[in-house]
Amino acid sequence: MEQPIGVIDSGVGGLTVAVELMRQLPNEKLIYLGDTIRCPYGPRPKEQVKRYTWQMVHYLLEKNIKMLIVACNTATAYTLRELQSTLSIPVIGVIEPGARAAIKNSKNKQIGVIGTEGTIKSEAYPHTLRTIDQSIVVDGLACPSFVPMIESGVLSGPEAEEIVSKTLKPFKNQKNIDTLILGCTHYPIIKDLIQKEMGSHIQVISSGEETAREASLILAYHRSLEQGNRSPVHEFYTTGDTEKFRHVANRWFEEPIQVLNYVSLDPIQSSAN
Amino acid sequence: MEQPIGVIDSGVGGLTVAVELMRQLPNEKLIYLGDTIRCPYGPRPKEQVKRYTWQMVHYLLEKNIKMLIVACNTATAYTLRELQSTLSIPVIGVIEPGARAAIKNSKNKQIGVIGTEGTIKSEAYPHTLRTIDQSIVVDGLACPSFVPMIESGVLSGPEAEEIVSKTLKPFKNQKNIDTLILGCTHYPIIKDLIQKEMGSHIQVISSGEETAREASLILAYHRSLEQGNRSPVHEFYTTGDTEKFRHVANRWFEEPIQVLNYVSLDPIQSSAN
Numbered sequence: 001m002e003q004p005i006g007v008i009d010s011g012v013g014g015l016t017v018a019v020e021l022m023r024q025l026p027n028e029k030l031i032y033l034g035d036t037i038r039c040p041y042g043p044r045p046k047e048q049v050k051r052y053t054w055q056m057v058h059y060l061l062e063k064n065i066k067m068l069i070v071a072c073n074t075a076t077a078y079t080l081r082e083l084q085s086t087l088s089i090p091v092i093g094v095i096e097p098g099a100r101a102a103i104k105n106s107k108n109k110q111i112g113v114i115g116t117e118g119t120i121k122s123e124a125y126p127h128t129l130r131t132i133d134q135s136i137v138v139d140g141l142a143c144p145s146f147v148p149m150i151e152s153g154v155l156s157g158p159e160a161e162e163i164v165s166k167t168l169k170p171f172k173n174q175k176n177i178d179t180l181i182l183g184c185t186h187y188p189i190i191k192d193l194i195q196k197e198m199g200s201h202i203q204v205i206s207s208g209e210e211t212a213r214e215a216s217l218i219l220a221y222h223r224s225l226e227q228g229n230r231s232p233v234h235e236f237y238t239t240g241d242t243e244k245f246r247h248v249a250n251r252w253f254e255e256p257i258q259v260l261n262y263v264s265l266d267p268i269q270s271s272a273n
Numbered sequence: 274m275e276q277p278i279g280v281i282d283s284g285v286g287g288l289t290v291a292v293e294l295m296r297q298l299p300n301e302k303l304i305y306l307g308d309t310i311r312c313p314y315g316p317r318p319k320e321q322v323k324r325y326t327w328q329m330v331h332y333l334l335e336k337n338i339k340m341l342i343v344a345c346n347t348a349t350a351y352t353l354r355e356l357q358s359t360l361s362i363p364v365i366g367v368i369e370p371g372a373r374a375a376i377k378n379s380k381n382k383q384i385g386v387i388g389t390e391g392t393i394k395s396e397a398y399p400h401t402l403r404t405i406d407q408s409i410v411v412d413g414l415a416c417p418s419f420v421p422m423i424e425s426g427v428l429s430g431p432e433a434e435e436i437v438s439k440t441l442k443p444f445k446n447q448k449n450i451d452t453l454i455l456g457c458t459h460y461p462i463i464k465d466l467i468q469k470e471m472g473s474h475i476q477v478i479s480s481g482e483e484t485a486r487e488a489s490l491i492l493a494y495h496r497s498l499e500q501g502n503r504s505p506v507h508e509f510y511t512t513g514d515t516e517k518f519r520h521v522a523n524r525w526f527e528e529p530i531q532v533l534n535y536v537s538l539d540p541i542q543s544s545a546n
Contacts, residue, residue, distance in 0.1 A: 024376050026406050096493060103297050104486045132489065133299050134502045213377045216405065217487055218494065220369060229407045 002226055004029040004235075005215065006065035008056040011039035011240075012151070012248045013185035014071030017094065019253055020212035021069070022234065025219070029232035031063050035265065036240030040147075041074040042118035053079045055265045057087070059237075065089065066224055069215060071185055071208075073115060077124040090218045097210035098181045099128040103136070105203045106179040110137045112171055112202075114194075115183030117142040125183055139175050143167045143184075150186045153251050156193065164193045172198065181205045189252055235259040275499060277302040277508075278488065279338035281329040284312035284513075285424070285521045286458035287344030290367065292526055293485035294342070295507065298492070302505035304336050308538065309513030313420075314347040315391035326352045328538045330360070332510075338362065339497055342488060344458055344481075346388060350397040363491045370483035371454045372401040376409070378476045379452040383410045385444055385475075387467075388456030390415040398456055412448050416440045416457075423459045426524050429466065437466045445471065454478045462525055508532040 005025075007018050011034050018032050033056050035041075041049045053075045057068065068083065068091045070076045076093030083091045102111045113125040119142075126138040145163050154160045171177065180202050182188055188206040195204050219225045226232075235258070238245040242262050249257050278298075280291050284307050291305050306329050308314075314322045326348045330341065341356065341364045343349045349366030356364045375384045386398040392415075399411040418436050427433045444450065453475050455461055461479040468477045492498045499505075508531070511518040515535050522530050 024373075024405075026408070090494075096490075100297075100486055100489050100493075103489070104482055131500055132297075132493075132498065135299070209377055213373055214490055216373050216376070217369075217490060220373075220405075221363075221491065221494075225405065227404055 002029055002230075002232070003064055003066035003224070004031045004232075005067045005069060006060035006063065007032045007069045007071050008053065008060065008075065009034050009071040009185065010041040010075065011036045012245060013147070015249055015252065016185050016188040016206070016208040017069060017071035017211050018234075020208040021215060024212040024216055025225070027226035027228060027230040027232065028219070029226075030234040031060060031065060031237070032234065033060060033237045033263065034239070034245065036238045036245055038239065040116075041072060042116050046078050049074055049078045050082070052265070053083075057083065059263065059265060061087075067092070067215065067219060069211060070094065071211070073119045073124070073184060077119070077122050090222065092211060092215055092218060094185060094207040094211050095124050095128050095183075097214040098183065098205050098207040099125060099132070100214075101205045101210040102179045102181050103129065103132055105205065106136070108176065108178050109133070109135055110139070110175070110177045112175060112177040112180040113138060113140045113183045114143045114168070114171075114180065114187065115140070116147065117144055119183050125181060139171070139177060141168070141171055146190065147184065147186050150189050151248060155190060160190065160193055161197075164190065164197050168194065168197050177202065179203045179205060182207060233258055235261070237261050237263045239263055239265050275302060275503075275505070276337055276339035276497070277304045277505075278340045278342060279333035279336065280305045280342045280344050281326065281333065281348065282307050282344040282458065283314040283348065284309045285518060286420075288522055288525065289458050289461040289479070289481040290342060290344035290484050291507075293481040294488060297485040297489055298498075300499035300501065300503040300505065301492075302499075303507040304333060304338060304510070305507065306333060306510045306536065307512070307518065309511045309518055311512065313389075314345060315389050319351050322347055322351045323355070325538070326356075330356065332536065332538060334360075340365070340488065340492065342484060343367065344484070346392045346397070346457060350392070350395050363495065365484060365488055365491060367458060367480040367484050368397050368401050368456075370487040371456065371478050371480040372398060372405070373487075374478045374483040375452045375454050376402065376405055378478065379409075381449065381451050382406070382408055383412070383448070383450045385448060385450040385453040386411060386413045386456045387416045387441070387444075387453065387460065388413070389420065390417055392456050398454060412444070412450060414441070414444055419463070420457065420459050423462050424521060428463060433463065433466060434470075437463065437470050441467065441470050450475065452476045452478060455480060506531055508534070510534050510536045512536055512538050
């Protein structure tokens, strides 16, 4: 029987990872779970993020997933190692794939990272990059205005351009980076704007693309790639309002969401938090 | 004790993979073995290539390698599956990494592959690409003049430009590809020439870069990355003339080869073939 790939996120941002998985692995069925009601995870204490993440993981394990993608930077930073050492299926986060792609690309070993305040403060990217190569210089920049802008549907036009331009100013002309990691799963939605602002000499790395690429390798490595010409029906679950979820998703992507369900995860916790 | 990564090739071409491994994984020690005396493998019967490859593998296993990179397209096509199912260490070839990178990059799913006659005839790239996504259109082109040109040191200038231009003509303007895989480990040496000829709208994928990227992931996945700030002394072995090997390598790369040794693999076989 075909086993799906599970994708978890604190909300809708991880859909950029899901879309790349569908594109690069067209035979694989996905089950996506977004914890929209408790989003964002960034400001929450570590222990709480771990509890929420495990609730999502248990929900997907019952659906017999063969691989877990943690498509959320905060959840990756706090839970990846624990999930990897506890679960018997492969677990992939969104930080390492972007880091490895940046190392592959960068010629001058000067790499920029943009993300939420939480991700930049956590130093997760510099840590991962320097674990592989201590000589890499990493410049981080928090872009707190990007997620609200993207979620409100401002994806192009003068307003979006101005916000992007203002936000990225510290990186333009002042830093010698040749590679920029989009360290937030929302950012690929405005990748073109960011690329235009940074200039064509900067390689912009989207974690979603790179995470899907690494998922492809790990499935091949474990001989568990689906083959043939399938048209899997993906399933999407949200802990929040299904119409709002569908609305955001359909504004971002060409293909409408197929199966969308509401799911309640530990409702006492979620209403208490 | 630190365990090295083993790299095998039929000759010097795999050095492009070795150089990328050194760049992307600066803490890892490499042991490279090039079977220069019996190069090229392309025209040889499958069973012979398998026997030669296994001789190289046994030689490196005695050096306690933690991972094997088969940096040769012919050896990858003929032996990868067997090596992967027989050895207890991870084994990575050069075909799948390039294929996955091309799938990640291509927007129109039209991918070109250039390589030796043997590699193009073997259909190894189309097969690998379509195993992941049946809808991909692959155009292959054999470039028999590239390896002799590169090995003779003609790496730039009018003569090289003319050969590259003539050879790639069938791909220029006539094919709708947006991504080109360099399906031969020699070709990265003239990547700039190929990129210039194809135009900046074509993404040129170098298997060496992608193979090193995937080696990085698999080492991280197995928790066997070397960390800290090491300066490993790599070792190079050739079954052929050491001075010739050093000469070619030093013409291609900035850093001179450190330790270079002659090694005899089954000399009766090699002199008989």
